[in-house]
Structure formats: C-alpha cells, structure tokens
Amino acid sequence: MCGIFAVSGHKEAAKLTYLGLYALQHRGEESAGIVSFNGKKISCQKKMGLVADAFDQQSLRSLEGECAIGHVRYSTTGSPSSLNIQPFSACHKKGNISVAHNGNLTNINILHSKMEDKGTIFQTSTDSEIIAHLIAKPGRNNIKAKVKHALSQLEGSFSLAVMIDQLIVAARDPSGFRPLCLGKLDQAYVLASETCALDLIGAKYIRDVGAGEILFIKEGKIESVKLNKKSKSASCIFEYIYFSRPDSNIFNRNVYLARRRLGEELAREYKPDCDFVMPIPDSGNCAALGYASQAKLPYQTAIIRNHYIGRTFIQPSQLMRDFRVRVKLNPVKEVLAGKKVLIIEDSIVRGTTTRAKIKTLRQAGAKEIHMGVSCPPIKFPCFYGIDFPTKSELIAANKEVEEIRNFIGSDSLHYLSLEGMLSAMREAEFDFCAACFTGGYPVEIPNNFNKIMLERGG
Numbered sequence: 192m193c194g195i196f197a198v199s200g201h202k203e204a205a206k207l208t209y210l211g212l213y214a215l216q217h218r219g220e221e222s223a224g225i226v227s228f229n230g231k232k233i234s235c236q237k238k239m240g241l242v243a244d245a246f247d248q249q250s251l252r253s254l255e256g257e258c259a260i261g262h263v264r265y266s267t268t269g270s271p272s273s274l275n276i277q278p279f280s281a282c283h284k285k286g287n288i289s290v291a292h293n294g295n296l297t298n299i300n301i302l303h304s305k306m307e308d309k310g311t312i313f314q315t316s317t318d319s320e321i322i323a324h325l326i327a328k329p330g331r332n333n334i335k336a337k338v339k340h341a342l343s344q345l346e347g348s349f350s351l352a353v354m355i356d357q358l359i360v361a362a363r364d365p366s367g368f369r370p371l372c373l374g375k376l377d378q379a380y381v382l383a384s385e386t387c388a389l390d391l392i393g394a395k396y397i398r399d400v401g402a403g404e405i406l407f408i409k410e411g412k413i414e415s416v417k418l419n420k421k422s423k424s425a426s427c428i429f430e431y432i433y434f435s436r437p438d439s440n441i442f443n444r445n446v447y448l449a450r451r452r453l454g455e456e457l458a459r460e461y462k463p464d465c466d467f468v469m470p471i472p473d474s475g476n477c478a479a480l481g482y483a484s485q486a487k488l489p490y491q492t493a494i495i496r497n498h499y500i501g502r503t504f505i506q507p508s509q510l511m512r513d514f515r516v517r518v519k520l521n522p523v524k525e526v527l528a529g530k531k532v533l534i535i536e537d538s539i540v541r542g543t544t545t546r547a548k549i550k551t552l553r554q555a556g557a558k559e560i561h562m563g564v565s566c567p568p569i570k571f572p573c574f575y576g577i578d579f580p581t582k583s584e585l586i587a588a589n590k591e592v593e594e595i596r597n598f599i600g601s602d603s604l605h606y607l608s609l610e611g612m613l614s615a616m617r618e619a620e621f622d623f624c625a626a627c628f629t630g631g632y633p634v635e636i637p638n639n640f641n642k643i644m645l646e647r648g649g
C-alpha cells in the first residue's frame with residue numbers, strides 16, 4: 192500500500208506533487224516524501240507522518256524545478272523507520288535516480304542476495320532501493336535500455352514513478368496489480384496512483400499506464416515501451432472493495448459505482464428482517480447505499496465519524512477500553528435504540544475493530560445487529576502490496592463464518608459470495624487478482640516469503 196505522484200514539465204512541480212499526495216493520503220499515512228529536479232540538482236524533503244505535517248512553506252520552496260516525484264508510504268510489514276521513507280534517491284553518472292514504488296516485489300530476496308554477493312551495500316530495506324541499483328548496473332549504455340532491463344528483472348507487483356534528472360519514467364508490472372494513471376495539466380504530464388489526485392489539481396485524465404508498459408516522459412514528449420514479459424491481467428479487486436477512494440476511477444472503472452454494485456449484489460444474497468440499513472463509515476458507505484436501494488430498506492447513518500482526529504497518540508486507559516473506536520466513531524443512540532439494524536462493512540480482516548464497533552452499537556441500544564460484508568471472507572495473505580497479515584492473524588483463515596459471527600458478536604453475519612463479487616464486477620475489462628479470497632496467487636510466491644517480508648520490514 193502506497194501512493195505515488197509525479198509531474199513532468201511544470202513550474203510548480205513540487206507544489207502540485209504536494210497536493211497530489213494530499214489526495215492520496217489514504218494510501219499511506221506513515222511517511223511522505225517529494226524529490227524534485229531543477230535542471231542541475233535534485234532536492235529532497237521526506238518525513239514520517241502525514242502529508243500536512245511533512246512539508247511546510249519553506250520545505251516546499253526548497254523543492255525547485257519542473258520535475259518532481261512524490262510518495263506516501265504505508266509500511267506493509269516491519270517497524271516504521273525514517274530510513275525507509277520514499278522516494279529513494281541515489282547519484283549516478285547517467286543522472287540522479289529517484290524511485291517511488293507501490294507494490295511488493297516477490298523476488299526481492301533473490302535480487303538482494305545476488306547484488307550483495309557482488310558487493311552492493313544497501314541503505315534501506317525497500318523495494319525502491321533495489322530498483323535504483325538495478326537501473327544503475329553497468330552493461331547497457333542507453334538509459335532507457337537500462338530501465339527496461341532493470342524492470343524486466345522484477346517479479347511481483349509494482350507501479351512506479353522514477354525520476355532520472357529530467358526524465359520521468361512510469362511503469363506497471365505485467366499483471367497490472369496496482370493502479371497508475373497518466374494525466375495532463377496545461378503542457379505538463381502528471382502521474383498518479385488514483386484519478387482523485389488528478390481531479391484535485393485540475394489535470395485531465397488521459398489514460399491508465401498499461402500493465403507491462405513503461406512510459407518515458409521528457410520535455411513534453413512521451414515514449415511507450417512494453418516489457419517483454421507477458422502476463423494475464425490481475426488487477427487487485429481489493430482496490431475497489433476498500434483501498435481506493437470512491438471518487439477515483441481505477442482500472443477504467445469508478446470505485447463508488449463498483450462498491451454500490453457490491454452492495455446491490457449483497458442484497459440479493461442476504462436479507463435479514465431489519466428496520467434499516469447503515470454503513471460503518473466511511474469504507475462501508477457506498478456498499479450500504481447499494482444495499483438499501485436494492486433491498487428497498489431505509490438508509491440511516493447512525494454512526495457519526497469524527498473527521499478531525501488524525502492520529503491519536505493518547506494511550507487508551509482502562510476507563511476507555513474502546514477508546515480507539517469511540518474517538519473515531521460515535522453511535523446515535525436516538526436512532527438505534529430498540530431497532531433491528533443491518534450494518535454494512537466493506538471487509539473484515541482481523542475482526543477486532545468490527546467486534547468493538549458492534550459492542551458500541553449494542554451499548555447504544557440496538558435490539559438486533561445483523562452484519563453484511565461486501566466481499567467474501569479474506570482467507571489468504573496478500574503478497575502484492577495490501578497489508579493483509581499472516582494467515583494466523585486473518586480471522587477468516589482460522590474460523591468458520593458462524594465462529595466469526597460469535598466472535599464479533601452480531602446476531603447474523605453474511606459475507607458476499609465469490610460469485611456475487613465477481614458478478615458485481617463483471618463489466619470490467621480486466622481480470623482481477625482475488626488471491627486474498629481464493630488463494631490463487633497469479634504470480635508465484637517463494638515458500639518463505641512471509642518470513643522474508645517480516646524480516647525485511649519493507
């Protein structure tokens with residue numbers, strides 16, 4: 192999970208990147224960084240924390256030049272470290288190389304040990320550093336050939352923005368796991384993980400970067416090159432279910448409408464006797480709307496979200512056991528008291544926050560609480576960039592639906608079936624990766640990969 196943004200050929204490149212990262216904040220809250228190039232040298236600002244806290248007037252002013260790339264990071268594994276903040280930058284005689292990466296390289300261990308055997312030392316444990324090293328490797332003279340050769344050695348998932356002096360490179364892995372799109376603002380080209388970032392700066396969406404495509408952007412010109420590896424399309428279906436913003440279009444489809452369809456499909460499968468349907472905000476909102484319209488049930492927003500909490504550093508005390516949930520979400524007792532309610536949640540991962548939310552709804556006086564989930568049980572870890580933990584932490588990997596219902600404390604529980612989910616998405620032009628539900632991993636995973644990811648902490 193991460194968000195990337197890049198600008199080529201605009202006087203305010205870094206400021207636009209800053210705004211772009213603002214729109215992509217949901218893709219990573221751990222750290223934020225921008226690197227720019229002013230024709231002579233690169234400037235870099237990176238910090239732990241949210242975009243709003245990572246930059247100020249002065250640091251933005253120091254990011255000179257007409258080219259910039261930026262990154263927001265959500266560390267998928269390991270402990271947060273300021274060393275791992277992206278973009279990663281390195282000097283090379285062909286130019287300064289900076290890399291912003293979203294995804295997870297599955298052959299990182301092999302690449303790492305090969306390079307270490309040849310004497311390479313690494314500063315960080317991120318995929319981005321490996322990519323910079325691969326580009327810098329001797330052999331090919333032309334920078335584009337170097338980039339193509341480097342990217343063809345990567346396996347797993349990557350959506351990338353690379354800046355080599357004033358050359359901006361965008362690329363997606365051959366399966367197209369993670370999104371990345373191209374836009375235009377005046378004469379400048381813009382790259383973003385999601386279209387909501389283009390909207391914010393008033394850029395026009397041009398197209399998605401294709402799966403297995405590399406774009407070289409320089410001085411207003413774009414060249415497209417294909418990676419030689421062919422692969423079946425496997426765009427991440429969970430981007431639609433939870434991760435992307437509903438106002439984005441990813442993989443050529445709007446996320447809000449896709450979520451509505453998932454909710455409608457859920458209503459065809461599951462209709463407990465209820466007074467009204469309500470979402471767990473915000474991630475359940477669109478699916479709950481779809482559900483309510485299909486089931487012709489009233490829609491209530493009986494949990495109100497506090498939008499101003501940011502990150503809470505206050506440690507919950509014994510007096511406030513459900514503090515983390517309560518500070519963010521507060522139920523409206525007057526709406527809930529004595530009612531049979533159906534809550535719609537986009538997904539259950541560990542089950543712990545869902546359990547806490549149901550408890551607060553009971554305390555608020557709900558008589559019956561039924562729960563519909565707009566995706567199937569998540570039974571398998573994700574190795575392509577979504578923060579799904581090891582199997583032991585995934586509740587559905589270890590419990591049957593009835594046991595999960597018992598754990599979260601609802602009166603009934605229904606997960607959207609796999610067929611229902613796929614049927615809701617059937618108009619898509621792409622095949623999806625649904626490995627977290629099925630265990631069918633489209634790109635091979637090394638045996639001990641889980642352990643590798645945890646150890647590397649990247």
Ligand code: 5GP
Binds near residue numbers: 471537538
């Ligand atoms: P749980 O009950 O499993 O503790 O939490 C489920 C909630 O986590 C859901 O509201 C869902 O929107 C949210 N969620 C789903 N996937 C992810 C993820 O990858 N990371 C985080 N932080 N939350 C997620």
Ligand code: MG
Binds near residue numbers: 472473474536537538
């Ligand atoms: Mg949620």
